[in-house]
Amino acid sequence: MDSSSYFDVIVIGAGIMGSCAAYHLSKLNQKTLLLEQFDLLHPLGSSHGHSRTTRLTYPESFYPPLVSLSRSLFLSAESEAGYTVLSPTPQLDMGPLSDLSFKSCIDNSSSTEHTLLDKKSLKERFSGAFDLPEADGWTALETPLGGVLNPTKSVAMFQSLAARHGAVIRDRTEVTGIKKEAALEAVQVLTARGEVLYGKKVIITAGAWAHNLVQSVSGIEIPIEPVHTLICYWKIREGREGELTAAAGFPTFASYGDPYIYGTPCIEYPNLIKIAMHGGIPCDPDRRDWQVGSRAAASLKEPNVNELVDPVVQWISKFMPAHVESSNGPVMTQACMYSMTPDGDFIIDFLGGEFGKDVVVAGGFSGHGFKMGPAVGKILAEMAVQGVAAVPDGVDMGMFSIARFQNNTGGNAKVHAAQVSVHKT
Numbered sequence: 001m002d003s004s005s006y007f008d009v010i011v012i013g014a015g016i017m018g019s020c021a022a023y024h025l026s027k028l029n030q031k032t033l034l035l036e037q038f039d040l041l042h043p044l045g046s047s048h049g050h051s052r053t054t055r056l057t058y059p060e061s062f063y064p065p066l067v068s069l070s071r072s073l074f075l076s077a078e079s080e081a082g083y084t085v086l087s088p089t090p091q092l093d094m095g096p097l098s099d100l101s102f103k104s105c106i107d108n109s110s111s112t113e114h115t116l117l118d119k120k121s122l123k124e125r126f127s128g129a130f131d132l133p134e135a136d137g138w139t140a141l142e143t144p145l146g147g148v149l150n151p152t153k154s155v156a157m158f159q160s161l162a163a164r165h166g167a168v169i170r171d172r173t174e175v176t177g178i179k180k181e182a183a184l185e186a187v188q189v190l191t192a193r194g195e196v197l198y199g200k201k202v203i204i205t206a207g208a209w210a211h212n213l214v215q216s217v218s219g220i221e222i223p224i225e226p227v228h229t230l231i232c233y234w235k236i237r238e239g240r241e242g243e244l245t246a247a248a249g250f251p252t253f254a255s256y257g258d259p260y261i262y263g264t265p266c267i268e269y270p271n272l273i274k275i276a277m278h279g280g281i282p283c284d285p286d287r288r289d290w291q292v293g294s295r296a297a298a299s300l301k302e303p304n305v306n307e308l309v310d311p312v313v314q315w316i317s318k319f320m321p322a323h324v325e326s327s328n329g330p331v332m333t334q335a336c337m338y339s340m341t342p343d344g345d346f347i348i349d350f351l352g353g354e355f356g357k358d359v360v361v362a363g364g365f366s367g368h369g370f371k372m373g374p375a376v377g378k379i380l381a382e383m384a385v386q387g388v389a390a391v392p393d394g395v396d397m398g399m400f401s402i403a404r405f406q407n408n409t410g411g412n413a414k415v416h417a418a419q420v421s422v423h424k425t
């Protein structure tokens with residue numbers, strides 16, 4: 001067999017998860033191949049653009065340890081690369097105390113540094129930018145260790161570091177098949193170009209394409225639904241621009257309830273702030289309607305057309321009216337895709353079936369995975385190479401298993417719904 005076709009590990013999909021896996025594999029001295037169906041850093045999946053929030057606050061207690069591990073891995077990769085991808089900020093979560101997700105966030109933050117702010121103290125803290133409703137016990141939770149990650153720059157950083165450590169990276173290479181080659185003790189990977197490659201192990205990090213790829217190669221159904229979503233940028237009111245920047249200490253933020261709204265300080269575009277809704281519309285990743293939800297100004301007059309924009313307009317007019325203009329719609333929008341699982345939790349597991357532990361699959365990052373990419377990549381590399389990963393205390397890998405859907409299609413039990421449900425039409 002030609003040794004140029006044979007690898008220790010082949011990683012399929014070069015978004016943040018696959019790129020981080022390739023980085024960790026190459027640091028473990030594994031002969032690694034990272035394959036991407038489109039151009040590297042393309043805007044057709046989930047890991048492109050200029051901002052993703054990171055935060056330690058979560059309703060589920062098993063995510064913060066992964067966020068902490070990731071943060072330290074982002075920082076060490078930054079020093080290896082010689083440039084930064086993280087802009088640290090505080091994190092602000094807001095919600096009514098009756099909201100179980102928000103309440104869980106507060107409970108999970110109780111043993112670490114945090115401040116609870118009422119309507120008045122929140123106004124004083126951030127130049128009057130946020131106005132909490134009077135009713136329902138709306139409260140804000142401020143914590144350190146928020147921040148804005150630059151996603152395209154992060155993916156490029158992990159890919160270039162992986163290459164520096166010896167990984168081979170090939171784009172415009174769609175994987176069309178994966179077969180167990182028992183005689184060679186390898187997994188055969190077939191590409192649309194007709195190549196036949198071999199990996200002792202394979203990692204599938206195919207984002208919104210994961211369900212179809214896994215189903216076609218193994219017949220195994222993993223419940224990952226592609227969802228088209230939208231990032232919106234809004235004009236900051238004149239005279240307020242300097243107050244909403246990361247440099248001025250403005251936080252990354254989230255507002256619990258329905259809709260769940262999130263935002264980042266003004267960082268990418270001068271005088272614009274990103275505020276968007278967690279949610280979207282189920283889609284076919286290969287046949288997307290790029291206009292859905294993005295008919296910004298015109299759609300403000302058409303009910304049910306701009307379902308990804310209207311809720312944000314309403315939220316801004318209620319929570320940030322003095323600082324952000326919303327009546328003319330967003331100044332700019334950017335389409336993206338979520339890969340949703342029924343419970344909003346990740347899938348990180350061996351594929352099983354005829355592949356046993358030779359194929360690891362990671363997907364369903366459900367609109368909140370970017371901040372944990374480096375930790376997920378490390379776990380995937382260790383699962384592939386050692387058969388088991390060292391995970392931080394408090395993380396139960398059972399929460400990410402494929403088997404959790406076998407007897408319960410809803411997956412992990414949740415006492416709250418805000419981060420699980422996505423607005424669908």
Ligand SMILES: Cc1cc2nc3c(=O)[nH]c(=O)nc-3n(C[C@H](O)[C@H](O)[C@H](O)COP(=O)(O)OP(=O)(O)OC[C@H]3O[C@@H](n4cnc5c(N)ncnc54)[C@H](O)[C@@H]3O)c2cc1C
Nearest residue numbers: 013015017037045046047053175207336365368369370371
């Ligand atoms: C609008 C939006 C906002 C978000 N905000 C946040 C946030 O604030 N904080 C946060 O933590 N997370 C956030 N997320 C989620 C985060 O971005 C995703 O969880 C993460 O990017 C998923 O990465 P991935 O590598 O799984 O998928 P992707 O980035 O989509 O990568 C999968 C790759 O696999 C490739 N591929 C698929 N099939 C094949 C094949 N057959 N052969 C070869 N290649 C293949 C695809 O082309 C793609 O490049 C957000 C997501 C969106 C869309």
